[in-house]
Amino acid sequence: MTTPAPDVERWSALKVWLFSLFNKNPESNLSAVDRMGLVSADRFLDLGCGLGAALEHATATGAKTAGIDPSPSMVERAGERVPRAEVRLGSAEAIPFEDDAFTAALAVATYHHWADPETGLEEVRRVLAPGGRLLVVERKLKRSSGHGLDGTGGESLAKLLESHGYVSAQVETMNLGRKEYLTVSAVVP
Ligand SMILES: C[S@@+](CC[C@H](N)C(=O)[O-])C[C@H]1O[C@@H](n2cnc3c(N)ncnc32)[C@H](O)[C@@H]1O
Numbered sequence: 001m002t003t004p005a006p007d008v009e010r011w012s013a014l015k016v017w018l019f020s021l022f023n024k025n026p027e028s029n030l031s032a033v034d035r036m037g038l039v040s041a042d043r044f045l046d047l048g049c050g051l052g053a054a055l056e057h058a059t060a061t062g063a064k065t066a067g068i069d070p071s072p073s074m075v076e077r078a079g080e081r082v083p084r085a086e087v088r089l090g091s092a093e094a095i096p097f098e099d100d101a102f103t104a105a106l107a108v109a110t111y112h113h114w115a116d117p118e119t120g121l122e123e124v125r126r127v128l129a130p131g132g133r134l135l136v137v138e139r140k141l142k143r144s145s146g147h148g149l150d151g152t153g154g155e156s157l158a159k160l161l162e163s164h165g166y167v168s169a170q171v172e173t174m175n176l177g178r179k180e181y182l183t184v185s186a187v188v189p
Pocket residue numbers: 008009010011023026029047048049050051053068069070071074090091092093107108109110113114115116
């Protein structure tokens with residue numbers, strides 16, 4: 001098992017429990033998985049899988065699924081919730097899977113936590129097979145810092161993806177009720 005990179009955040013069991021009070025089934029996770037249009041031939045990776053809501057929804061499509069998270073408590077909960085998924089301790093910066101292992105990767109509300117986004121994007125590209133797609137979803141912010149991305153942050157991420165060899169980077173808005181999200185997608189050539 002690869003351990004997460006040393007300076008990566010590890011949420012305590014208490015923080016995970018508090019998070020779980022309000023975030024067991026975030027609509028963002030379900031909509032993000034729907035946006036990926038998974039089919040049973042897909043091999044799906046949820047980066048920063050948290051409590052496993054996206055994993056559960058993705059697994060129901062028949063796709064082969066896996067999740068990683070640097071918090072042992074999240075890994076335990078997601079693994080219990082979705083026994084068919086392979087949930088491992090890891091971080092975007094150190095993904096414990098082999099090259100070309102996946103056809104689709106999702107990161108909901110986690111990119112802004114990554115300690116080293118450039119290393120993370122390289123790692124995701126490594127584990128995505130040619131044609132593999134990445135979708136990053138973050139709350140849309142009005143200011144440049146906080147738990148999400150503002151419009152400039154979305155465009156910067158799209159540029160960063162292209163500078164790391166991804167193609168077709170696209171920034172879009174996703175509205176769910178009164179909540180607004182930015183989605184940034186790209187493909188590995
Ligand atoms: C706000 S939660 C989101 C969880 C889940 N994706 C969701 O939308 O419900 C952020 C998650 O990112 C994880 N995380 C923090 N740093 C990370 C990193 N460097 N790589 C991957 N996941 C990370 C945390 O442990 C936590 O589970």
